[in-house]
Amino acid sequence: MELHRSRGNLPLAIICVAAGVMVLGVAVEGSLLRMLVALGVVLIAGRVLVGALRPFRFVIGPEGLDVRRPGLRGTYRWEQFEALAVDESARLVGVPAAGFPPGVRITARHPRDHRPAVELLDLHQVREQPDEVVAALTRWSGGRFTDARTLSAGEFATTTFAFTRGLRGYDMREVDRLVGRAQDALAHGGDAERRAARAEIEQARAAGLEVALRGYDSAQVDAALDALCAALTDTDTPTDRTTPA
Template identity: 75%
Template structure:
């Protein structure tokens, strides 16, 4: 749950997000297990030692990431961010737009007055404008719905919750070993959602054709990706929705 930030006299209206440290036990187990394998292996097979070293390295990386300084506070005037790669306090009016995408990332499109030099590594999920990744909600304990409520209250019309998909289409994909590439699936889904929300019949036909071409060519598979079964079902539903929307437009025009 969110908790009021009452530490600096801001009137108790700010809300502070808290780092999700649920990966710590797994990281510790990886490090300890890898060290034990190394100790037992001794002069054993080289492959076993390499695997153990790899497990230790992964565990240490996750452990370091989980223990890095982190702070994110949302308030009526703006947000304060302290995380790897981004440190600063920004006013809401310094962003032309803010959005929460399907991957759980809060991104902000730079506006007038935003300090130069911020890493523009993301895009607005609705219109594709270059944006700054402000926060990854998968790294905080609070739920996306809680954060969305705070952003809607404080950022107002600048904020868009871009997670909502067409009625009846489940876009909440499970991430696991060997699934469809997250970036490619997000790109196709966002393309379809934008066409459904703002496009006309030609845009919807183009979005459906793009999905069909990607599927015919074979969606790329990644070591960690979206559930293939869930993605296939969602793409089927999106294609159907794009077809129905286009048909409805033609009937209305007739």
């Protein structure tokens, strides 16, 4: 199964680069602030544009993974991984085994047992649906793969959410507070505490999570909060649910 990179941000990046260049071109002497803003837009959009145009290849097959993307390039056999998993943020991670090529950065952890792992792919960055990718990994990986997107309440209470940090994303303190509140409710709270934690997350998202110049990846946070809300809902007891008259 060959995956294809999503081009969702490409048109916006092109527009931003063009607009920024136009503003720079017409800026007059003394318009320092406008020039700085335009330059910042061009640099950020240019980075997105360059990333979208870089070579990309990701193939899941009976022998292993054929990968070509920034920071990771090569063919990796299934036996070179002790385990693979898709975590709660829809990232595919692999725990290296003996024979795994040296020099690859360890940037993640297995979502179940927290062993050091390599981030192989962010499923939000490809056009194929996560369930399609999961099906291919389940078929070919020889029992090494775990779909950890849906954890039990107890597992959610102790899991570590390793969100990617970027130049612009959700405010880290607010996200950490919401995640910590939910995990505390799952680990130690009763039904009332779990409902309150879920309501707090829903209210914060309805109002709009604060965006910071340096923050957590928004897609990963959204996926994690969705999963936490589902876990908080699933722990309700039958007596807490409304029974039709």
